[in-house]
Amino acid sequence: MQARNAPHRPARIRRLLGLIGSFALLATAVPAHADTTTAHCRVIPKGQPAQATAGECSFSQRQGFVSIELANGTRIELAPDEQRAGVYKDAQGRLATRQRGLGSQGQIYKLQDQTIEVRWKAPAGSPAPKAAVVFDQTLTLQGVSFHVTAVRAGSGAGSGATQVRIQPSGLAITNAAQTLAVNADVVNAEVADLDVDGSPEVYVYLRGRTPEAPGQLLAFAANNRKSLSGIYLPALGNLPELLTGYRGRDEFAVVESRLERRFPVYRAGDALEAPGGGMRQISYRLERGEASWQLVVHRVSHY
Structure with a gap:
């Protein structure tokens, strides 16, 4: 009987396991030993996937704060929600979330007006960056x-x-x-x-x-x-x-x-x-x- 009931863990244990899973996901998704790294970003305007643009970018993460600087100089600053993992606010106070989908290859951030895919390596066939x-x-x-x-x-x-x-x-x-x-x-x-x-x-x-x-x-x-x-x-x-x-x-x-x-x-x-x-x-x-x-x-x- 005890073996049959084992999957029904107390709520506190389930929450703890969920937090451990969230931290494990973050640890595998971010390059080790680097607060700032060069990455490859694909920016997809909301509702306009055909207008997506891609190129090199800068990604930094420090004490939960995320900063993404695109090739055109646009900087996206995201402040973490202390109560919810993977939830942020942008510089205008609007909600942003980190999404699954790239695994260890990068991270996805969904903002109010666009989605940014941050990959640690450029996809095969991507053109070399120009001056x-x-x-x-x-x-x-x-x-x-x-x-x-x-x-x-x-x-x-x-x-x-x-x-x-x-x-x-x-x-x-x-x-x-x-x-x-x-x-x-x-x-x-x-x-x-x-x-x-x-x-x-x-x-x-x-x-x-x-x-x-x-x-x-x-x-x-x-x-x-x-x-x-x-x-x-x-x-x-x-x-x-x-x-x-x-x-x-x-x-x-x-x-x-x-x-x-x-x-x-x-x-x-x-x-x-x-x-x-x-x-x-x-x-x-x-x-x-x-x-x-x-x-x-x-x-x-x-x-």
Whole structure:
């Protein structure tokens, strides 16, 4: 009689086995030893399977939070539901779920307006990734122009080096381009004259490819409208008090005659998507140093 009744397990045991199964599924589906990995994504718009697109992408998972960056630069951020395994909310607070179907080959995420299939390896026959221009903008001030481009060659979003090229025009002596390889993505660029000397500067803002990567800046000044010189941004570690509660997610912007940098402040135990310490804002002024131009901390505020 006991053997016949064995399949009828108590509800508590059935729930425990279900949780173990969920964790086992997650462990086999995600590549080992990697928070961020290059993957192959197929994006299927809701109700329009014929409009599906596919290509390389970046997939990262940290403490349950999922981030998918597509080849066109679109980033999907999913925050886990603490009460339900495989259930998330997107950046707009809409429901998203992880679906079965790819087994150990990848994961499927069903969002409100699309479904994303994330495969750890590209399907056989997929075309090799091509170089892609991911940023292209021309900025002009005081008769000097800066053509800023960023090209990601032979890799998908979130992987490989990005070639950033700044081509000036209108300078009196040399208009040689500045080209740099960075392991980050260009977010925006601005032109300004922070020191009000009649010669403009260009500021290119970069975002790292891991959730807590520090913000980066590429900046050049037009020396008396003759040639370009680099502008140095000191590391936050030079002022240790600025690092308290810092976990990346920087934003840069020119505001009048200052370069402003702000980021969320985290308290102990805060989740990455839920900082509880407010915002810290650093205001920089531009000064000519002995060997180069420098951005110097002018004011620090917290709100």
